[in-house]
Amino acid sequence: MSHTFSVCKNCQSLNKADSDRALKGEAVCGKCGKSLSFHGLVSEVSTEDFRRIIKKSDIPVIVDFWASWCGPCKMYGPEFEKASRMDKNAVFLKVNTETEQLLSSELGIRGIPCTIIFSGGKEVRRESGAMSAQQISSLVPRS
Numbered sequence: 001m002s003h004t005f006s007v008c009k010n011c012q013s014l015n016k017a018d019s020d021r022a023l024k025g026e027a028v029c030g031k032c033g034k035s036l037s038f039h040g041l042v043s044e045v046s047t048e049d050f051r052r053i054i055k056k057s058d059i060p061v062i063v064d065f066w067a068s069w070c071g072p073c074k075m076y077g078p079e080f081e082k083a084s085r086m087d088k089n090a091v092f093l094k095v096n097t098e099t100e101q102l103l104s105s106e107l108g109i110r111g112i113p114c115t116i117i118f119s120g121g122k123e124v125r126r127e128s129g130a131m132s133a134q135q136i137s138s139l140v141p142r143s
C-alpha cells in the first residue's frame with residue numbers, strides 16, 4: 001500500500017492519505033472529513049504546507065516549481081501529473097513561484113519549470129526544464 005501526504009484546505013491538518021483512494025478522489029481529511037484535493041496525485045501547496053510535508057514525509061518529495069505565465073510550465077504540468085499517477089513512491093507537489101516568491105528565492109530557483117526532489121527534508125536532486133512523465137519518474141530515488 002502506497003501513500004502520499006496532503007494538507008487539508010479546510011482545517012490545515014497534515015494528512016497521510018492512501019494513494020489509491022486519493023487517485024479515485026475518495027481521500028478525506030482524518031480530522032474534519034472534507035475531501036482532500038489532488039490533480040492525479042499532485043497537491044498544490046503554499047510555502048508553509050511545502051515545509052510541513054517535506055519535513056514529515058517518509059518517502060521522497062518531488063516538487064514542480066512553476067508559474068502561470070510560463071509556456072513550458074503549461075506543457076510540463078500534465079506530464080508531471082501523469083508521472084504522479086505512474087509513480088506512487090513519491091509525494092508530488094506543485095509550488096507557484098509567483099505567489100511563493102520568498103521560497104523560490106530561498107531555493108535559488110532561476111528558471112522554471114524547475115523540479116526539485118527532497119528526501120528527509122533535504123534537497124537531493126534538481127532538474128531544470130520540462131521533462132516527460134517517464135523522465136520525471138526516473139528521477140525518484142528508489143530505496
Ligand SMILES: [Zn+2]
Nearest residue numbers: 008011029032
Ligand atoms: Zn481537514
